[in-house]
Amino acid sequence: MTKSALAFALAAIVCTTGALAGTPVSQNFDVKATLVSACVTNNGTTNPVLDFGTYTAFGAQKTGSASIAFKCSRGLVPASVAFTSSGPYSVAGLTYTLNIGTVAPTLSTGSVDYDNYAYPVTGAIAAGQAGDNALAGAQTDTQTLQITF
Structure with missing residues (x-):
C-alpha cells in the first residue's frame, strides 16, 4: 500500500466515525x-x-x-363529593343521618408524591327510636362516598 493510499484510508475512517478516538460524542x-x-x-x-356503638331502644341520640x-x-382537585345514596338510611331498624364535613387537603410534601383528601363523615341516630327486634345485635349498613372531577 502506498503512502497516499494509507493516508486516504485513514482519512476515510476519521470521516465515517465523526470523531477521533477519545473524543466524546x-x-x-x-x-x-x-x-x-x-x-x-x-x-x-x-x-x-362509622360506629354508633350500642343503642338502647327508646334511648338517647347516638x-x-x-x-x-x-x-x-x-x-387534581375533586369538584364534588357526595354519598351515592340519598337516604333515608337505616341500620338495625334505626334511622340515621349522614353528613360530610369540609376538608382541607394535605398537599404533597417531601417523599409523598400525591395530595390526600380526608373527608370527615358524621352520623346520628335520633333519640327515642324503637329499632327492629328481628335485627337486634350488631348490624352493618354499607354506604359509599364518591368524589367527582
Missing part, C-alpha cells in the same frame, strides 16, 4: 409519558367504620364519625 433524546390523573382510596385494606380518605394526583 453526545446526542439529546426526548423522554415521553402520558399521565392519566386519578384518585384512589387511601384507607388501607378495610373500610372505615353519634359517630369516620374519616374517608382519597389520594389524588398532585393538583
